[in-house]
Amino acid sequence: MSRVIEFSSTGGPEVLEFKDIEVPLPGPGEVRIRVKALGLNRAESMWRTGEYIEEVKLPARLGYEAAGLIDAVGPDVTRFAVGDAVNTVPAFSQNQYGMYGEQVLAPASAVVKHPPTLSFEEAASIWMMFVTVYGAFIEAAKLQADDVVLIPAASSSVGLAAIQLVNMVGAMPVALTRTSAKRQQLLDAGAAAVIVTDEQDLVAEVMRLTHGAGARVVFDPVGGPSLGKLIKAMKTGGILLAYGALSDEPAQFSYLDLLIKLPTIVGYTIWNTSGDPVRQKAAVEFITAGLASGALKPVIDKTFGFDEIVEAHRYLEANNQFGKIVVSV
Structure with missing residues (x-):
């Protein structure tokens, strides 16, 4: 039994x-x-x-x-x-x-x-966290070394995995967190910068960090009222990957910002990758190599x-x- x-x-x-x-x-x-x-x-x-x-x-x-x-x-x-x-x-x-x-x-x-x-x-x-971020960044966003990536809810397991994988590719992970309590932990975990969204102007901080260009990739598990700020903080023609719905409030954004930023907004789940045997194999091999090199860590x-x-x-x-x-x- x-x-x-x-x-x-x-x-x-x-x-x-x-x-x-x-x-x-x-x-x-x-x-x-x-x-x-x-x-x-x-x-x-x-x-x-x-x-x-x-x-x-x-x-x-x-x-x-x-x-x-x-x-x-x-x-x-x-x-x-x-x-x-x-x-x-x-x-x-x-x-x-x-x-x-x-x-x-x-x-x-x-x-x-x-x-x-x-x-x-x-x-x-x-596996949940690393296959999720592999599919989002390597497959969907085609992440490049000069990209800036915004990571809301960065202290979650998937958020921390995202920081690691973004660093592994050579791009710039910017962690978003509501309060300053976990700021130093996120920096220690590899975030290039941390934006405390309850205390700082998200859009202004992203524009300062990117010299006015904005972030090409947003990896968002929250949605809700903050979605509009994330779109404003994006680079023109960037990609926003929505992989969760932690906020129970309606998503809010300006249609005018869509016309200005021209973002690609993609709903993403791990099943995009893990549900396909060929893609799952590629993800497992990528992650195993990252674990072996020390770039990816539990x-x-x-x-x-x-x-x-x-x-x-x-x-x-x-x-x-x-x-x-x-x-x-």
Whole structure:
């Protein structure tokens, strides 16, 4: 028997429940993993509350990122063997698979070899954030060394991954944060500059940093009233990648600014990259190389025990973390 986490109704962290189940042998195209660590993501809390981009079918499992050891493989799986250390990449529906468990099934198409230099906790923290920023910057924005990139919500795990990858390419990451509390941490994490949006004029600061040109790339998970300021701060003909909706207020911007700035506004999700086998492979190879060189590094804010999963979700939703929240199983 294995403990897994399910919920029978949408709501707050308290709806998460432990269930004892017998995890079956993997079928075609599947592997079974003895989980050592889990990475927590905003997508999972949105899934739990019924506010995700996909409709949840109750009762439901959840979880995208796990690191552990394979203890069984499906009859047609040849890339992996029992005993292999592996991680899961978000490339499946949580209506089909959920990684929150002591033992779980996973589609082999979403499984990668464990980076040998990382702990299980570190490996459980990397794939959602680094595949997301790889797809956004390398595939969609075609990031170049002379680009300036604005990164709202920069202290999130994806925001910190964005800073690292922008630096890896040789471009300039400008971190946006609401208060000055995390300013020094963001500079220490590699931000070339930090703009405290509650205290500074965002547009004026960007224009000062770019000598009036504006930022070519904006990587925004917030939306809401600040969207108009981001567009004003852009270079003419730049690209804005919207990958989240943290603000529950309507997006506000001027149509005149669209005519002045001529931005490309793109809705982006990790599925653009992870859902395509060729693109996923390229992303994994790029990220693995970055990890090996030290250009890309896990940033873990706090580790919880598996029994503390409800508390871990409460901590996730408090929005005070700097980096990834991980659960040790």
